Amino acid sequence: MDDDRYPLRATIRDVAERAGVSIGTASKALNDNGRLKTETRERVIAAAQELGFRPNSLAQSLHRTRSMTVGVLSTDSFGRFAFPIIEALEERLAEHGIAIFMCNATDDPAREKQHLDQLLGKRIDGLIVTGRRMDKRPPVAVPGQSMPVIYVFSQADDPEALCLLPDDYGGAMQAVQHLIGIGRKRIAHITGPETFEAVTLRHRGYRDALAAAGLTEIEGYYRRGKWSEAWGREAVAALFDGEGDLPDALFCGNDQIARGATDALRERGIAVPGAVAVVGFDNWDVMTRAARPPLSSIDMNLRELGRLAGERLIAMIAGERRKGVERLHCSLVVRQSSDPTQS
Amino acid sequence: MDDDRYPLRATIRDVAERAGVSIGTASKALNDNGRLKTETRERVIAAAQELGFRPNSLAQSLHRTRSMTVGVLSTDSFGRFAFPIIEALEERLAEHGIAIFMCNATDDPAREKQHLDQLLGKRIDGLIVTGRRMDKRPPVAVPGQSMPVIYVFSQADDPEALCLLPDDYGGAMQAVQHLIGIGRKRIAHITGPETFEAVTLRHRGYRDALAAAGLTEIEGYYRRGKWSEAWGREAVAALFDGEGDLPDALFCGNDQIARGATDALRERGIAVPGAVAVVGFDNWDVMTRAARPPLSSIDMNLRELGRLAGERLIAMIAGERRKGVERLHCSLVVRQSSDPTQS
DNA sequence: TGAGGTCGGGAAAACCTTTTCCTTCCGACC
DNA sequence: GGTCGGAAGGAAAAGGTTTTCCCGACCTCA
Incomplete structure (x- = not known):
């Protein structure tokens, strides 16, 4: 059962070879950088297309200092409330090419720590902590302000933390x-x-x-x-x-x-x-x-709350500092139970 | 607002330096590989501890051929049904140190393609496709069997695909x-x-x-x-x-x-x-x-379905091939509406 | 005294990209 | 003809880790 492996993906080296250029040049062509003849650029792009080349974002992230990923740590298991929030958050972040790691720790500090470790290893650019709770939760232990953290629909017992809550x-x-x-x-x-x-x-x-x-x-x-x-x-x-x-x-x-x-x-x-x-x-x-x-x-307005969290996180990753509790307005939806004229 | 950046994390090079060994040796010490004096090993581990070193899993993944991540692509937006499945799946995979990328494409083929591209770039080791649907969905376009795909609570129009469904x-x-x-x-x-x-x-x-x-x-x-x-x-x-x-x-x-x-x-x-x-x-x-x-x-038994999906995916990543439709048993839960003696 | 073995650890390649710095070539100008 | 400048693209470092190969030191045994 272990015989045929999944094939290896084409690398930029393959693309370069096929286009007859150096690997640096191939990179420039694909990223629209540097100074290249239009014809060369097109040749590289064609080669990439033919090989189904897709840059390895692990390598890219290693080089840049951003992984383009964030973690979502849900304490309370993903409840009914977490869903719309996460969904909207994901949508917002996806627009910026950021993917999310989902973790669930169901109020178990040990699992939370384990997840956090994993996320830190993956060099996430930021962290969203969510989960309905009655009281303030202890802040997550991210070593020395290593990245922005936002608590959504959850409140941290830390005046330096940013918490997003409904009003x-x-x-x-x-x-x-x-x-x-x-x-x-x-x-x-x-x-x-x-x-x-x-x-x-x-x-x-x-x-x-x-x-x-x-x-x-x-x-x-x-x-x-x-x-x-x-x-x-x-x-x-x-x-x-x-x-x-x-x-x-x-x-x-x-x-x-x-x-x-x-x-x-x-x-x-x-x-x-x-x-x-x-x-x-x-x-x-x-x-x-x-x-x-x-x-x-x-x-x-949980979807809006999720979107807001995405917004804030992007800004904080870019360097903005925020803290305190921010509350998002609620909306009244009128139906028949308080207005017989409604449908 | 852009002045103070998030500090860079310690690398294995820092650890090696502090322990007074080469970086290869440090790696061996931390992974319990190679042949090292116990004292050296401990010195390296202590240094890592002191620096709060956490290996960069991007670099690790680049080297190994596994990223230790899988994608979860939800077509239907994360509904009530997807949650327990994903939760149990995540739990099962986490036991193997695998993290999940969550994406939602709400039945929009363009967004699905975009997410898929992103996931492929991140070199996920496998993919779970989920989402309540009425009919069989077109299979996701992963280039040439590049990784295992499992459809959970969703059926693909492809006899080679593995689909996990309730019975x-x-x-x-x-x-x-x-x-x-x-x-x-x-x-x-x-x-x-x-x-x-x-x-x-x-x-x-x-x-x-x-x-x-x-x-x-x-x-x-x-x-x-x-x-x-x-x-x-x-x-x-x-x-x-x-x-x-x-x-x-x-x-x-x-x-x-x-x-x-x-x-x-x-x-x-x-x-x-x-x-x-x-x-x-x-x-x-x-x-x-x-x-x-x-x-x-x-x-x-959606949680069990999610766990099963995790199981199968791990096996398939390890090389096992599976296809066809697998249906998981349902359970009857008796309450008062059919048995007055129940509480 | 030398052959061979073990132990401990270093050097460097490899993983895949990006980016900076260089080189080469060619035309233009004085 | 020599110099300058720009265009095109190559070489190599860097990013962090793992792993293979190798070397030196020391030991054992004949």
Whole structure:
């Protein structure tokens, strides 16, 4: 089974030979450098074409000081959130001829170190660290500022690091302002576990938006639980089956909660958005579109976040220094759950 | 902003110098090659440690004929299905010190070619092509068998290619056998668009499992539509609101359909699994767990598929030849929608 | 005392490109 | 005719590592 190897690729030496020039000349011809007769240049290019020559970028990188590759280290395994980010990042970097190495370390420091070692060996030009986390993660151990590192959708416990995050606070404000804008005054907030920083930030946005409209958070209207539909249903039960005044709107911490909530409302015969308007978070189409009615939601613009990360990384590789936390605006997407006139 | 560059890394030359040996000797010491005094070896290793030396794998790859990298080309953008596959693949390859380049070409042949060019330039040792597709895709244009290529969750129109796929047929059979096993005899199949090969295969498995139990497909019980919850609800409406005999089980082409179906059944007061048992496909936990009751489903073992792809690729890089279509078994996961005794 | 063996380590080629510096050739100009 | 300058292209270093081959020193044995 081990007999026939994969054939070796043509090198620039083969091209030079076939074109009857020196290897330096061949290089110049192919890179449009130096001073060559047009005829020679064309002869070399033709030879390269015929041989299917493709320059060995390992050799090129060795010579230049750039490898034209970057690493993407995902701690949390590639979740639903990482995908659009990485996809857009890859797209952006590909435009600059930069390829990405994907690694996944699933919160295992040992594997992270191992991957990092490998990436450093490969002389990546930069590193993106991503992965949903509740708290700040320890910074990755790249030896002595050897390359730019950006944390995306993840926060490093290092004031010198650059972190790119969605604007949870602003997103929450938009959601609540929208609900206030359609006349709601009794807005509850059902959200995830308070261990997530996003939960705190979104709650703050919620409260500040209320305050800005002269409203205050009503006792019992802020409910933290899990990121699941079941919790959404449960919270609705608690809010609507008890005594007390009923909410006329729900701002939910994610779309799963929002969907569970609308299901529970429908089953109680409570009209959405008639009696209660609902806005979710994440704009995850699997949820927003399947819910009845389709959910209004806050979109974190993850693709844009990925693109931005690509942008920043390219600039930093070119020498620019950046640090601190940069938050990208969220967008409100209105659907029927908060506006019956929407399709 | 362009003043301070990233510092250059230590090279083996620095290590050799610090240890007072030649660079060849340093290399031998670090790779545990050649014949050296233990003391010398240790001195070199210590020097490397002190300098934080990490061999430049570009240089290594240039010398060896292996780059220790492989490409992953995703046509369909990284969907929900690609992720577990890629994750497991990466894990498996990482164990062998192989890193992966991720590229996404979203069904754009021009971008695909561009990525392929880039990957060839980087001298990848192998290529994985992935992406859910309905039909066989044209094989990727790697010049003259220059490296092994494996299609995963994707099929190439080339008898010489190796394609790794889930066993849709067998998965469907398992689902239906399970339903028959719990005493159901009137089993309907609600599934996706017939343009997907998987739809055809699963339907065949469904029919053959019925036949093996002496049952036949009932008129109007095979329904093709979209891969959505809405379609699941719609199909239930068609099946249960009309005249005709009612099904006592539903085998659904994916979990979204299955979930839509269970929702529709519940709203009609039809007990699941009491009156109608439901089995889905994909075992997508977001759906199976949120559904009421939780859905039994067929798991395509995508992680195992990814691991297998890694396995095969490593073997092929080592010289083994393989071709044809290899299908990986699916697994039935039983939950309440087909067995009330399950949690 | 010399032949042969082992041990320890150095020199240099090889991997593939790019780039700088040189050489050669030729026409032009004084 | 000699000099200058430009055009065309070659030679070689550099980039970092591995590996093969070789050399010198020391040892063993006859």
